[in-house]
Amino acid sequence: MTAPSRGALTIPPAFRGVGIFPALLVAITALSALPGSAGGYRLVKWGVFGVALAVLALAVLIERPRLPAVRHWLPVGGFVGAAVFMPALSSALSPAHVPGALGLMCGLALWLTTFLALQGDDASRRAGISVLIWASVPIAGLVLLQAAGLRFMTSEVYTGAEFRAPGTLGNPNWAAAFLAPLAPLALSLAATRGRQTVNRLSSSNKQLERCEGEQRRAEDPGNRALAPHGADFSGPSGGKLIGALERPWPHYLVAALLAFATLATLSKGGALTLAAGLVVYVVINRQVQRRLRIALLAGVAASAVGALTFAWQQGLFVSASWLRGRLFLWQNALFLANERPLTGVGLGGYVPAYGRSSAALIDGDPSVFMPLSSIDFAHNDVLQYAAEGGFVTVAAFLLVGATALRTAHRLGGPLARGVGAALAAIFVGGLADSPMRVPSTFVLFFFLLGWLSAASRAKQAPSHEGEDTKKVRTTKEAALGAQRAPRVKQSAPKERRISQVRSTNEARSVTRTAGSRHSGHTAEIVLVAIALLGLVQGIRFLAGNAAWTQGRDALIAGRPAVAHLERARLYLPEHGRSASQLARALTREGKPADALEMLAVASTLRFDFDDELLRCDLQVRSLxxxxxxxxxxxxxxxxxxxxxxxxxxxxxxxxxxxxxxxxxxxxxxxxxxxxxxxxxxxxxxxxxxxxxxxx
The missing domain is CATH 1.25.40.10 (Tetratricopeptide repeat domain)
Structure with missing residues (x-):
């Protein structure tokens, strides 16, 4: 058998299977962009995510997997179930709840498909993280170029130190929210590669020595019978090139690049997210001494208290517009949550209810600060889930984070720690922004949860398989011993025991086979449903964005835009901006009554001061x-x-x-x-x- 040539490039099996598909989905969603689409970038990303989810589900379906046990579903499924079904009990359910529920179910579907795709070996999970990290390099590079002044794929509307990139990730906060969690992931990959380099170099040297010995025996005419037949030494771990390709330093460089790009956005929430991810990565490392971890947590707590004290003394809570705006949005979320603490107002209901809650908080006082720009989020995921889904949904959401950290700490490996730290970073970022409302970080969140669930199941599987293997081995040894023993008349109790063991094993085998077939059929049905859901969502968002872009551009240029915007409303009934612009197009065509009806529809989807002013202008015409x-x-x-x-x-x-x-x-x-x-x-x-x- 000839060895592979030194110059041959072989792709490791882990990068050829379905295991890298979930990471590719996250990368494609983050990289998808339309230059100049200053408002449709989120719609495009949601559409790309839907189509990619359908492809992922079909790819996993080919593998014929089995659904995970109920215990794996509980944290994520409980959160999605609470967010979807608890608001349905409310009498003030938002019209945007059903589309929002479909979006959240797509997140659950991504978790499940990621779980099924990565429940194999560790190499597939490692390959997925590697693909995700290296796909983030061009994003970080583009962020740095835009921060340096590059105007490619940026908006001219915004000026100042903080760059805006509508064609990529939207704005500095969203860019930082995606890049910051990947920094601890890159560090974990570097730690894994460093440990693997030593192990693989040792195994490669042993394999090379074994190959040389077998070749010498094969060349000896008297020992040809000792030469192995069908031996293959061309695996990904064969050869000395492995040690050079899998050095840890490239991943350390990527981690530094991601951290630098996060800081270059000048996003305060991004810097907080980055720091939180790195701190958690160290704290959940069981190899670090306990007193050092406690000291680190104490230092973080002291720094947080010091920062709040400084902000209070400097009057930032009343002088910094960005902080005052956040505080006002959070007050609105708490106001709505207190109104309906159990059910909330429904997914997507915070934005249309913002005007009513703001008026109640202001109470006619002109000295109360209120941001006058358009509002899309509460800039706090926890408070927005409280307002839209009630406190039960918030508890389930926080339970997902606590369970993920506990799982990452229990697994203990570098990659598991990196995934846990990345999830913690997303949670911390959600205290100052809304990463769960942005496609890039939304898919990253559910991908990391699926990765962690698959790793947890893989660690639990060997113990159960070991017990079954021991039972089978014991049965085989008993049967083999009975065949080799002298043919003497055995006692009746012993024969009955052997018969009972055989019957029990046969029954278990039949039950296991039947359960596997039943679970396999159920998994096929679920994956087909996921593919259909993703395809419908993808077509909706992509077609709706195309129609809305045409209508928006026509409205700006003074051309007829009603037909385009009506088509956009057909695909995206939850999109409030298209409803507002359709009202303006109807007003321009001399249809004030129809415009007022469309403004009433838009008010159930979003609150906008321009809509309120237009409504008054139209109403006073007949007064x-x-x-x-x-x-x-x-x-x-x-x-x-x-x-x-x-x-x-x-x-x-x-x-x-x-x-x-x-x-x-x-x-x-x-x-x-x-x-x-x-x-x-x-x-x-x-x-x-x-x-x-x-x-």
Whole structure:
């Protein structure tokens, strides 16, 4: 048998199987981008995720796997079940709940398919992590280039130190939320490679010595019978090249690149996420001394207390706009959670309920700070799940994290620690942002959970298999001993015991075979259902995004956009932005009644101040001056920070001949602290009206 040539490139079996498909799904979802799509990048990623999930389910179906035991389903299944079914008991269920439930079920499907794809050997799980880490390198490189000023695939809307990349990961916080958890994963892969290099070099040297000995025996004419037939020494671990290819230092470089790219985003939440992942990676390492781990935790706690104290003393809670905005969003989430602590308002219900809860918190006080930009998330996953799914869902969500950390600590290997640290980083990042609402981190979260569940099952399987093997070996030895023993008349009790053992083993074999067939058929049905779900979701999001992009561009250019936006609404009924833009398109075509109906639909999907202003403008067209003034005063009373209602009131008072009321309204516009282009334009108009009144 000839050895493989030194220059031959062989792909390890772990990279040729279905085990790398889940990691490829995460990488493809993160890398999918459309240049210039300043709002549709999330829709594109959700669509790509759906199609990739369907392909993954079909690939796993070919392997004919068996479903995991119930105990593996409990943490993740309990969380998804609580989030999906608890809000269904609420009388104020959001219309976006069903589409949101489908999205969360896709996450559960990704967990299951990852579990089934990786429940084989350790090499497949290691290969999946390796694929994911190396796929993150171009993302980190693009992040660094954009942070340095590259305008490729970036938006010109945003300026300042923090870059924005709508074509890739959306904004600095989302980029950091995806890259930061991968840093401890790269470190764990480096630790695994370093340990494997020593072991594989030793085994490779032993194999080479064995090969040389067998070749010498094969060349000896008298010992040809000793030469092995069909020997194959071309495996991935054969040869001295393994030690050079699997050095740990490339993974250390990747970890440093990921950390540097995370910090380059200038995302404060990203830096916190990175630090949390690295700390957890060290803390759950049982090889580190216990006193050192306790000291590290104490240092982290002291640093957190010091940071909060510094922020309080410097007045950042009332002076930093980004922190004030977060606090206001969190107050809204707590307000909604307290209203319905058991059921919540339904998945996707936080955004449409934001306007009502904000008005209740402000209570007409103009000094209360309120962010005036469009709101898509609560920027806190825990609080948003509390508002949308109730405190039962929050408890189940936190239980998923605690179970994952416990499993990672129990497994103890470097890769398991890295996965546990990455999950902990996502959880910590979810305290300041919403990674569970962004496709890239959403799929990363469920992939890591599936990886950890598969590793846990693989560690438990050998013990059970060992017991069965011992029982089979004992039975075979008993039967073989009975055949070799002298043919003497045995006692009746002994014959009965042997017969009982054989009958029991046969019954167990039949039961195991029947259970395996039943589980296999169930797994096939579940995987086909997952493939259909992923395909439907993928087509919905991709087709809906295409129609919405056409309608949005047509609306901006002044072309007819109703047909495109109606088609987008057909594919994505939960998409509030397309409903708002359809209302504007109908207004432009002279259909105010239809526009008001569409604005009512949009208000059940999202809250937007532009929609509120457009609704008032359309409603006052059919009202007398006094009713129109009352309508604008009601809006100004709910949201005192807005300047447009004050400007409209001044114009209405001026038309009615009430110069004093008009002057007061215009002066209120000038005194507004709102800083925006629209506010500056309103102040310019108000200043012109005041100059006219003073003449």
């Amino acid at each position: 007398d001056p006094d009713a129109a003034i009352d309508r604008w005063q009601a809006l100004a009373g709910r949201y005192p920070a807005l300047v447009t209602p004050r400007l409209r009131l001044g114009m209405l008072h001026l038309q009615a001949g009430d110069r004093d009321a008009a002057t007061a309204a215009f002066r209120a516009v000038l005194e507004s602290p709102q800083q925006s282009e629209r506010a500056d334009a309103a102040r310019h108009q108000a200043r012109g009206f005041l100059q006219t009144l003073e003449r």
